Amino acid sequence: MKLAILGYGKMGKTVEEIALSRDHDIVYISSGQLDINELKNADVAIDFSIPEAAFNNITSCLENGVAIVSGTTGWLDKYTEAVDKCKSESGRFLYASNFSVGVNVFFELNSYLAKMMSGLDEYGVKLKEVHHLEKKDAPSGTAISLADQIIKETSYKSWNHPPKNDETSIDIEAEREAGIFGYHDVTYDSDIDTISISHNAKSRKGFAHGAVVAAEWILKQKEGVYSMKDVLQLNSPN
Numbered sequence: 001m002k003l004a005i006l007g008y009g010k011m012g013k014t015v016e017e018i019a020l021s022r023d024h025d026i027v028y029i030s031s032g033q034l035d036i037n038e039l040k041n042a043d044v045a046i047d048f049s050i051p052e053a054a055f056n057n058i059t060s061c062l063e064n065g066v067a068i069v070s071g072t073t074g075w076l077d078k079y080t081e082a083v084d085k086c087k088s089e090s091g092r093f094l095y096a097s098n099f100s101v102g103v104n105v106f107f108e109l110n111s112y113l114a115k116m117m118s119g120l121d122e123y124g125v126k127l128k129e130v131h132h133l134e135k136k137d138a139p140s141g142t143a144i145s146l147a148d149q150i151i152k153e154t155s156y157k158s159w160n161h162p163p164k165n166d167e168t169s170i171d172i173e174a175e176r177e178a179g180i181f182g183y184h185d186v187t188y189d190s191d192i193d194t195i196s197i198s199h200n201a202k203s204r205k206g207f208a209h210g211a212v213v214a215a216e217w218i219l220k221q222k223e224g225v226y227s228m229k230d231v232l233q234l235n236s237p238n
């Protein structure tokens with residue numbers, strides 16, 4: 001496939017490595033203002049940029065017939081607008097807060113566990129994420145996805161960051177520590193016991209590999225808005 005990489009930082013460089021190992025042509029790399037004529041050479045773009053640039057990068061791809069796979073976090077207040085744009089341009093768009101297979105299995109576990117815990121009022125739930133020191137947004141996109149899944153399955157209506165210790169919403173704690181690629185845990189606690197599930201990334205390779213697989217996959221699809229659930233088709237209990 002002819003691939004554009006939008007955002008050439010830690011993730012953009014890892015995507016380049018994986019895409020080359022899978023024999024793809026990288027036709028354009030951008031680290032700032034887009035050159036639309038260059039962008040148009042691509043079939044698909046993968047965006048790992050910054051929250052302030054993500055929406056413009058997505059809409060520029062959609063307006064120019066380039067399928068777009070976005071992994072940038074911290075811009076989701078405009079997600080519905082991006083979906084509407086995809087529909088009006090008859091484009092192809094996939095966003096994931098986390099592309100790794102392991103985290104997508106973890107999402108399924110989280111949803112299943114939340115469903116089981118929903119009637120057990122003696123337990124309270126909280127989330128924790130830990131990332132490297134350069135991460136710009138908090139809480140992580142993955143932690144927000146985990147909280148949204150719990151909200152869908154239980155009586156919780158919202159999440160808090162920083163934590164408020166308020167029983168009616170889900171506290172998300174975010175820590176920044178050198179060398180951590182992405183750690184998330186979900187803990188249900190009662191006076192009797194504690195139930196926890198966690199995921200820890202050992203490198204950025206899983207994120208980049210998932211994004212390249214999603215780009216390969218989206219090129220085989222017709223117009224539409226997709227998620228990693230569509231790509232991975234896990235044998236989920238949900």
Ligand SMILES: NC(=O)c1ccc[n+]([C@@H]2O[C@H](COP(=O)([O-])OP(=O)(O)OC[C@H]3O[C@@H](n4cnc5c(N)ncnc54)[C@H](O)[C@@H]3O)[C@@H](O)[C@H]2O)c1
Pocket residue numbers: 006007008009010011012030031032033034048049050051053057070071072073074096097098099100137141207
């Ligand atoms: N979805 C996932 O699986 C996943 C995994 C890892 C990181 N992320 C997210 O991806 C994003 C990037 O992470 P990173 O660790 O590579 O950050 P980074 O800071 O290393 O890289 C971001 C790059 O974007 C560039 N940039 C700035 N403005 C731009 C613009 N207008 N267009 C294109 N590029 C621009 C910067 O120069 C920088 O090189 C973050 O939002 C992060 O949370 C998502």
Ligand SMILES: O=C(O)C1=N[C@H](C(=O)O)CCC1
Pocket residue numbers: 073097098131135136139140141142143181182
């Ligand atoms: O390194 C990052 O930044 C990561 N961002 C994503 C998030 O916000 O959830 C995924 C994990 C790594």
